[in-house]
Amino acid sequence: MLNVLEVNIESAGYETGNAKVHHIQFEVGTGQLVGLIGPNGAGKSTTIKTILGTMQEVKGEIRIGDGTGIYAYVPEQPILYDTLTLWEHLQLASAAHEIPEETLHERADELLEMFQLQEVKHHFPSTFSKGMQQKLMLIIAFILKPALYIVDEPFVGLDPRATGRFLRMLQAEKERGAGVLMCTHVLDTAERVCDSFILLHQGQIVARGTLDEVRAVSGIPDGTLFECFEALT
Template sequence: MQLLEVSIRKAGYEEQYSVIHDIGFRLQEGELIGLIGPNGAGKSTTIKSILGLTKHMDGAIHFTGPTGNYAYIPEQPILYDSMTLWEHMELAASAYGLERESFLSRAEELLIQFRLSEVRHHLPSSFSKGMQQKIMLILGFLIRPDVYIVDEPFVGLDPKATKDFLDLLLLERKRGAGVLMSTHVLDTAERICDSFVLISDGRIVAQGTLDEVRAQCGLHDAPLFECFHSLT
């Protein structure tokens, strides 16, 4: 089942200047697409366009899953200084209309998984960067959406938290959720992604499975790292 269709002819933040051009792909049920590219390539603009956050966008974005719900997990944690971790979770549950019993069960599960049970009533302003990033992951996983849009999820996470994240992501994909993930951690991306969209200078330079990307850059059996550098 198709969950997301992206067809962006051009998009940017000023009417006369487009940052990205001709970005198109489809995300299927259970699929993990890696959005790969150097800094300034247009990855963030692509994600913002999908989320409806670019001021000028010519194209169409269709969330076509059973619920149409998606979760966005940003690279930089976005949290309220005056709200505790638990209050952030309650706010997210309320925004998505989660039933109280379902929320309590899922919330407890995630707090235990990410080892934040003891600080549920603490303010995130006192947390480390890694702990704040865990909160963003918890809020994303809380609602069990059709689509996860994840921007550089590994920044600030320790190895244990990274494994917890990847394990949960795998469970969600088995449930049928699709994932679009932007990352610079290419060895991990090569291991977990089903396919890739490589962007450079605002345009797609290669896309498809790793073997298809290898064929497009003429480097058979090369790791993603070498393909990335040959194309960008």
């Protein structure tokens, strides 16, 4: 298995001398979905920002894909332009990544139909609900078809039907060979769909690996991910 993400963070924080995470080391392989979990304040956001290159105080190294640094990031809070329609958002993203117009239409039509946004593709997302905005962020990511997805709390605002469609798309992208790093508090879903886990607590990794490996560290041989989470944090 090739790695599409290699993380080696010695320390990272928002200001000099005040690191929020220490010794964060893990990989995401092709076709692998890794869950990044932990309580509030554990260092998940700092870890993601470090991977994205938006933290200034960092000691360590991040390697994405083949070294080009191309990935799709879906933030917890949708980031959209008030003056662009849904379709114009898709055009902007595809142009930035040099996706041909024909390919954009082919991919977008299927995704818009899947997430039930076809009828509002020429509307402004500022008029959308949070769930509709989140769907648009997911569509933009899936149109790019990158080697790596970084997804932060993707289930917030999605109804059960949209959640199912999102998970099926993730599975299809895994089968294509993409890797996924997913940060979530929805542990029952994470337990069902993730191949392995990175469990953070107080800025450090307290467990990593498959569910069985996390169970071994937590001392709960038959525990759920939630039970292991409670025991370790």
